[in-house]
Amino acid sequence: MWIVQLRQSKTKEALFTAERGRAQALADLMESQYGAKSTPSASKERTERITNISSLVSSPTTFLAEAFKSVTFWVLLRDQELQLMGKKLSYTLEDMTDKAYEQIRATEPARCEDRSLDDLDNKPIDDLCDRGANDNEFTSSQAGVDALRELYDVVIAPISHLIKDEELIIVPDGSSFLIPYAALLDQNSRYLSETLRIRLAPSLTSLRLLLECPEDRHCTAGALLVGNPWTETVRFEGKQIEQLHGAQEEVEMIGKILKDKPLITVLIGKNATKDQVLSRLNSVSLVHIAAHGSAERGEILLSPNLGGSKRPKKKDFLLTMADVLNAKLEAKLVVLSCCHSGRGKIKAEGVVGLARAFLGAGARSVIASLWAVNDQATLVFFRHFYEHLVKGQSASRSLHEVMKMMRGSDNFNDVKYWAPFVLTGDDITLNFDQ
Numbered sequence: 001m002w003i004v005q006l007r008q009s010k011t012k013e014a015l016f017t018a019e020r021g022r023a024q025a026l027a028d029l030m031e032s033q034y035g036a037k038s039t040p041s042a043s044k045e046r047t048e049r050i051t052n053i054s055s056l057v058s059s060p061t062t063f064l065a066e067a068f069k070s071v072t073f074w075v076l077l078r079d080q081e082l083q084l085m086g087k088k089l090s091y092t093l094e095d096m097t098d099k100a101y102e103q104i105r106a107t108e109p110a111r112c113e114d115r116s117l118d119d120l121d122n123k124p125i126d127d128l129c130d131r132g133a134n135d136n137e138f139t140s141s142q143a144g145v146d147a148l149r150e151l152y153d154v155v156i157a158p159i160s161h162l163i164k165d166e167e168l169i170i171v172p173d174g175s176s177f178l179i180p181y182a183a184l185l186d187q188n189s190r191y192l193s194e195t196l197r198i199r200l201a202p203s204l205t206s207l208r209l210l211l212e213c214p215e216d217r218h219c220t221a222g223a224l225l226v227g228n229p230w231t232e233t234v235r236f237e238g239k240q241i242e243q244l245h246g247a248q249e250e251v252e253m254i255g256k257i258l259k260d261k262p263l264i265t266v267l268i269g270k271n272a273t274k275d276q277v278l279s280r281l282n283s284v285s286l287v288h289i290a291a292h293g294s295a296e297r298g299e300i301l302l303s304p305n306l307g308g309s310k311r312p313k314k315k316d317f318l319l320t321m322a323d324v325l326n327a328k329l330e331a332k333l334v335v336l337s338c339c340h341s342g343r344g345k346i347k348a349e350g351v352v353g354l355a356r357a358f359l360g361a362g363a364r365s366v367i368a369s370l371w372a373v374n375d376q377a378t379l380v381f382f383r384h385f386y387e388h389l390v391k392g393q394s395a396s397r398s399l400h401e402v403m404k405m406m407r408g409s410d411n412f413n414d415v416k417y418w419a420p421f422v423l424t425g426d427d428i429t430l431n432f433d434q
Contacts, residue, residue, distance in 0.1 A: 003067055011084050015074045018065045019204050022173070053204055054078055056211040059167035062159055063204060066093055066173050071154060075162050076204075085158045094175035096154065100147035104183065104415040106371040148415070152184035156192060167197040167396065167427070171204060178370055182403060183419040193403050197396040199365075199423040202356060210364060210426040218364050219330045221434040222263035222284035227251025229272040229291050229303040233310060234317055236292075241301060246375040247290035250337060250382060254288060257386045261432035273303045274317055281327040285430055286335075287363075293338030298324075298357045300338065321357040329362040332428040333395055336368045337378065355424055365395055365425035377417040381406065389430060396427045 002021070005014035053061070054076040063074040071093065075083040101107050155176065170181060177200065182193035192198065201207040228248035231241040248268055255266040263284070267276055272291070281287065292301040298321035304312035336354050355368040373381070384405055388398035399421065406418035 002065065006072070006084075011074070011082060015063060015082070015204075019063070022203055053208050053211070054080060054082070056208065057169065059165050059169050060159075060163050061169040061171065061201075061204075061207070063171040064155065064173045064176055066176065071173075073159050075159050077162060083159075083162060087154055087158045089154060092175075093151075093154070093173075093179065096147065096151055097175060097179050100151055100180065100183075101371070103147045104180070104419075106180075106416045106420070148180075148183055148185040149187075151179060152186055152192065155179065155181075156184055156186070160186075163196065166195075167199070168192075169199055169201055169207070171201050171207070180370060180415070180419045181422075183415045191407070193400060193419075194407075197400045197427075199396050199425070199427060202359065202424065206359065206425075213364070217330070218332045218362075219283060219285040220332075220431060223258055223261070223265070223286040223288070223432070224277070224280045224284045225251045225254055225258075225264070225266045225288045226272050226277055226302070227266075227268050227290040229301060229317075230270040231292070231301065231303070231317075233304060233312060234301065235311075236301060236314075236318075241292060244291065246379070247337065250290045250379055251288065253379060253383055254386055257383070257390060258432060261390075262434070270303050270306075273305050274319055274323075275305045277302055277319065278323065278327060281324075282330055285330075285332045287329075287331045287333070287358075288335040288337065290337040293336065293354055297321075298354050300354070321354075324357045324361045327361055329358065331358075331362075332364045332426075332430060334358045334363045334366045335382075336366065337382070338369070359425055363425070365423060365428050367395065367399070367421055367423050370420045370422060371416070373420055374412075374417060377406070377412045380409075380412060381418065381421065390432055392429060392431070394427045394429045396423055399423055 002014040002017040005017060055078065057076060057078060061076040063076070065072045065074075066089075069089045069092070071087050071089060073083075073085040073087075075085065077083065172179070181198045181200075182191065184192040186192065201210075227250060228244045231243060234241050251266060251268060255264065258264045265280055265284070267273075289300060293299065300319040302317050302319050304317040336358070338354065355366045358366050381402055384402045385398050388401050389395065393401070403418045406412045412418060
């Protein structure tokens with residue numbers, strides 16, 4: 001329908017139609033969390049609210065829609081007319097993204113713990129994460145140049161002349177949620193994240209809800225840090241689940257950075273139970289979870305509840321999307337340090353998985369990973385991220401500075417080390433001293 005409307009030069013109507021097809025389910029969730037009301041008969045009013053979002057955004061916002069080997073961009077600029085661009089494709093964005101992943105070696109084994117619960121029956125022992133592999137045999141920072149340049153030429157170059165600010169907000173379409181935007185290369189061989197801070201939004205509706213939501217709607221204090229839940233008695237899909245000692249080191253490191261701040265709760269091992277996590281999820285400003293997770297099903301494996309059966313059932317240790325949605329989060333930031341936590345099932349409404357569940361539950365912003373990352377690289381990444389965050393820098397600024405630091409490092413300058421973490425939602429700041 002939006003394609004037909006574009007052919008009729010109905011630019012705003014086409015944008016609204018594409019937005020409705022993508023965003024309705026998540027919009028309903030978020031509207032219920034934020035107390036917003038909408039009626040089916042108010043389509044004209046909602047169209048204006050969507051297209052007038054340009055009066056709220058402080059940064060250029062581009063809405064992508066892919067169809068028939070072409071990609072269409074609606075670009076919203078503050079207090080300016082809606083801009084429409086288009087680009088023909090030789091390949092689908094999904095094919096181009098897969099090529100980029102292969103060239104930057106994001107699909108190869110990394111020296112890390114496998115925190116993914118997906119496809120346990122068919123997963124080889126060393127799939128994706130291999131503690132014994134030599135992860136430094138190939139360290140060319142120019143790996144994937146062709147694919148990253150091709151993606152830049154398709155999704156950034158057509159709108160680059162409109163981007164005058166330091167930040168770009170992208171509303172992707174389907175598989176384009178999985179593009180490593182921070183690593184795309186321009187004609188001068190500069191990564192996009194060298195000149196821009198990038199964050200994603202699932203839809204314009206969700207972005208508008210966040211922009212109109214008052215700051216005091218979310219918690220302003222407290223942090224919940226969850227790492228290496230105890231899994232010795234847990235059987236998942238008939239498999240014994242390994243402990244995640246790297247995840248525990250990660251959370252303990254973050255705890256030390258925040259140790260002098262009030263209302264910091266660290267749950268590790270047997271203390272990281274489902275009951276304990278759920279009881280705190282809706283009362284903190286920051287949530288960081290380093291655990292086994294399923295991006296496809298939107299599940300996180302926690303410690304079995306204390307006092308339960310010696311053979312606990314899934315409901316005793318598995319944090320599901322339904323659990324998250326019922327928790328009514330008030331967190332400003334949720335960090336999901338689980339393998340592939342930014343991925344999920346690709347549907348008409350986008351990528352449905354862990355990150356989307358936390359946004360739908362009321363989190364103002366979510367940081368998730370597109371692929372499995374080397375344990376030591378993850379430790380360095382989050383150490384510097386939280387050091388910037390504690391200083392009062394925003395989430396997108398903190399990510400920007402960490403990527404810059406890692407690109408200039410000797411050990412972690414490859415794209416696969418610094419580009420997987422993606423910020424979705426609002427650009428928040430945290431005051432840990434409150």
